[in-house]
Amino acid sequence: MTEARAVVSTGKGKPVEVTTIHVPDPGPGEVVVQVQACGVCHTDLHYREGGISDDYPFLLGHEVAGVVEQVGAGVEGVAPGDFVVLNWRAVCGVCRACKRGRPQYCFDTHNAAQPMTLPDGTPLSSALGIGGFTERTLVHSGQCTKVDPATRAAAAGLLGCGVMAGIGAAINTGQVGPGDSVAVIGCGGVGDGAIAGASLAGARRIIAVDKDPEKLVRAREFGATHTVHAAEADTVEAVRELTGGHGADVVVDAVGVPATYEQAFYARDLAGTVVLVGVPDPSMRLELPLLDVFARGGALKSSWYGDCLPERDFPVLAELHLQGRLPLEKFVSEEISLDDVEAAFEKMSRGEVLRSVVTF
Template identity: 70%
Template sequence: MGIRSGPCFIKGPALLEPEGNISMVHAVKGVVVRSKGAPATLETILVPEPGPGEALVDILTSGVCHTDLHYKLGGISDDFPFLLGHEATGVVSAVGPDVTDVAPGDRVVLNWRAVCGNCRACNRGQAQYCFNTHNATQKMTLEDGTELSPALGIGAFIEKTLVAAGQCTKVDPDADAAAVGLLGCGVMAGLGAALNTGGVKRGDSVAVIGCGGVGVAAIAGAALAGATTIIAVDIDAKKLERAKELGATHTVDSSAGDPVEEIRALTGGFGADVVIDAVGRPETYKQAFYARDLAGTVVLVGVPTPEMTLELPLLDVFGRGGSLKSSWYGDCLPSRDFPMLVDLYKQGKLDLDAFVTERITINQVEDAFDKMHQGAVLRSVVEL
């Protein structure tokens, strides 16, 4: 367990209130990566009291997500040092003076889509695409005053974090924090790729290429929607077995043959109604494109790297019809989707527990990254 540290008073130019009073900050333990590829280290972090539009959250659990690893390796930006962690459940401990949607004591799942309500997406009733999402205005820092960049505007491998109040979504406090916290990123991305972006319906056929955490969540989402043929595609037998446990009706080992032909063979020779690429490589996207039925849907939810390019015959794009979609955060609206999915979890209709492979302490994050590299876990979850 991390060492619980209390609030303290620290005097400095950035912490003086307008009247000259000294503002309170909290000295707590958190996981930081200082430079590209450096190890994740447990350090003392200074977290200010919430200002307007902000909330202070005591973290209960935080999943170790591939996105955190991307930050660590410099694959997202070079704004080091990063405060890692973002897939989290917590309890609101304080809010800014103008915050009304959450209050101290609320159990919340943190999200990185705090909608603004005023951008062009929000104004046309598509808040799930909000182009101007909010983060906390104040900065968390190291003890020497170095400002930290919190992962996805959250930074949840820490005892307390400061976020925009809109990043807090209230959920049932009786639900297991470790399980429902995974809705904050990877599990929601996969579920939403099927339910929201892909629009999977009862009786549909669905293929999911890549059965890591996001992929198996997409499989669970397809099962939840009532798809009758759900095909899991991967090169790892253990991942394929796990996919079956979460709803796959068929599995395809893509190292042993052509997955496009296998998917067609399992769907009457036509291809699947919805094919979800949870890998995000040109090769897997082409497989998804050609493995769908005419007028079917391709969903890209795996995140490509900047150097990747895709080449497809334009005539095939036209001739096969249908939809080619990218799924951002599962096209979720946290205020709508999180409470609904938590209710389904509590009813036994959505097995979020299956995604929690192990529960670890905040000191074990670096080890969890190693297990992630090995493909040994769906999620390691830090408990504080």
């Protein structure tokens, strides 16, 4: 067992605390990772606010890059010294999705069996089974994906959640291809990831939609060819105007509220695809004319973790970054310490940052 400084959420809406935790030695199939960087994701704020569950205390953080420090019995595929990005989809290989050759939909992903604890023995609930706002964390070996160690940790860790969710929403779920037109509603970290993914896939026209003009400027850095200021223009009409009056082939809703989903539905071309990657509030309800759902054809999809397979996708995206084709570094707004996480949540809520990243 080792000690580590960590960011812990003790109750709904309470400011987070930086405290000492106990990290067990790895058991069978487990790995201790020395954390080098961890992004501050909106999901962590959801945990603090009780939007995920009420299983406090939470060890927050999940967009992690680091180095394997110890491995438990039976671990294969990673060894001490390996540079890894952590994921929350460590596929089981035996559930019905895995057996059907669809591991990206695995229904029984692996996590560490042992909990990390407070010094008094209170078990911690690790955010998305990772818990990355700490000097070291205990995870299942399947949550570790090796990537090229030349990748800077602050950028690499963002592949672990938000950036991957956006890129995957465009490429894996939306199946954007060369020459397609794409609209992305909401240009935060996930939305900009979708824009970057559409650019990688060869989309001809990429339309960024947001109410914040500064976010629209930033969206162009990730590959947007056109922008729509949603506070001043009708989103549906603007997207149609930019696509010859037809609508986009793929529309990604990276906000996740009924109003933006309806915009996405009507801003797509006939037989086009809507991808929902923004996470809705559990209380939200959607109403659409069923005849329109039928008549417009196409596909209405949701994208969970960008339908990614970490073992396949993380190394490729890290390599594309090293080749200069994926600007991961532009997602990093600032590098901070563990003591700055609460302030980072406030900046995130005000829309002042794309990603704050805790670095060690």
